[in-house]
Amino acid sequence: MTKRTQAKYKIDRRMGENIWGRPKSPVNTREYRPGQHGQGRRAKLSDYGIQLMAKQKLKGHYGDITEKQFKRIYKEAVRRRGDTGQIFVGLLECRLDAVVYRSKFVPTIFSARQFVNHGHVLVNGKKVNIPSYMVKEGDVIEIREKSRQGQLVIQGLESTEREVPEYIQSEGHKVTFLRIPTLDEIPYPVQMEPNLVVEFYSR
DSSP, X not given: OOSTTTSTTHHHHHHTSOTTOOTTOGGGTOOSOSSTTTTSOOOOOOHHHHHHHHHHHHHHHTSSOOHHHXXXXXXXXXXXXXXXXXXXXXXXXXXXXXXXXXXXXXXXHHHHHHHHXXXXXXXXXXXXXXXXXXOOTTOEEEEOGGGTTSHHHHHHHHOOSOOOOTXXXXXXXXXXXXXXXXXXXXXXXXXXXXXXXXXXXXX
16 A cells, blocks of 8 residues: 555646646646755756656556566466557556546545445446455446535536546446547546556566
C-alpha cells in the first residue's frame, strides 16, 4: 500500500502537471516543484529521466496502484499481440477502481479504491471488493442499492469536472463497460506517453 492517499497532490507538483485535472490542484497556482529549491531551474532530464517521469505520471494517475501491480499489467500487455503501449493503457482502464472512477460513481481515483474495498460495487450482480479486478467487455458495474445515497456518490455523479467516456455506457448508478479503450479515447487531463513507459521497462 502506498502513502499517496495522504499526500496525493505532491505528485502533481513534482511532475509540474495537474494529472487528474482537478481545480484544487496546487499546480494551478504554483507550477514549480515543492521544497526549498522548488523554484530553481529544472535540470535537463536524461532519456532515462524522461522515461521515468512518464512512468511515474501514468502510474500516479491511477492512484494507489503499487509498482508490482503496475508492472504486472505491463507484462500482460507485452504478452498480447499488438501495440504494447496501447494495450497497456487499455488494461489499466479495465481495473475496477478505474471504471468506478471513470463512471463518476465517486469524485477521485483514491475514493474509487476505497469505495470498491468497502463492498459498495456489484459486477454483473455480484459484490466485488478488489480494486484491481479486471473488468471485461460487456460487464455491468453498479452501485449497491444501500450505497446510492452516500455523500461520495452524490458528489461524484453531480460533478461537472469530467464526463463519462464513450467506452462506458452510463445509466446513473449503473454502467456497462462496452470495450477496452485506445489511448485517444481515455480522458487523461494531461498528455500520457505509454510508449516511453514501454521503453523504460524494456531497458
